[in-house]
Amino acid sequence: MHVYEVLIRPILTEKGNYQVDKLRQYTFEVNTRANKIQVREAVETAFKVTVLDVSIMNMRGKQRRVGRRIGTTNAWKKAIVTLAQGESISFFEGV
Helix, strand or coil, X not given: CCHHXXXXXXXXXXXXXXXHHHHCEEEEEECCCCCHHHHHHHHHHHHCCCEEEEEEXXXXXXXXEECCEXXXXXXXXXXXXXXXXXXXXXXXXXX
C-alpha cells in the first residue's frame, strides 16, 4: 500500500485537541488494511516529523435507522500517533 493511501482524514474532537496540546498525540482515520508500521511511515513522510508511538483501534459500525429500515455504518480504523518532544503538525494548530 502506498504511503499516501494510508491516511484518510484527521479526526478533530475536543478530546483530540486536549491530546494535541498536552500529550503530543494526533488522531487519524486510516485505511482498514493499514498496520502500525505503515501508519508511522505515512505520518513521517506526509508531515516531516518523528513518530515515537502508534496505537491503532478498530471502530465497529453502529446501527442506524432510517424509517423502518435498520442498517449499519461502515467499520473503520483509528490511529493515535505520538510525536517526539518539540515537534508538531501545523495542520492541527488553531483548530
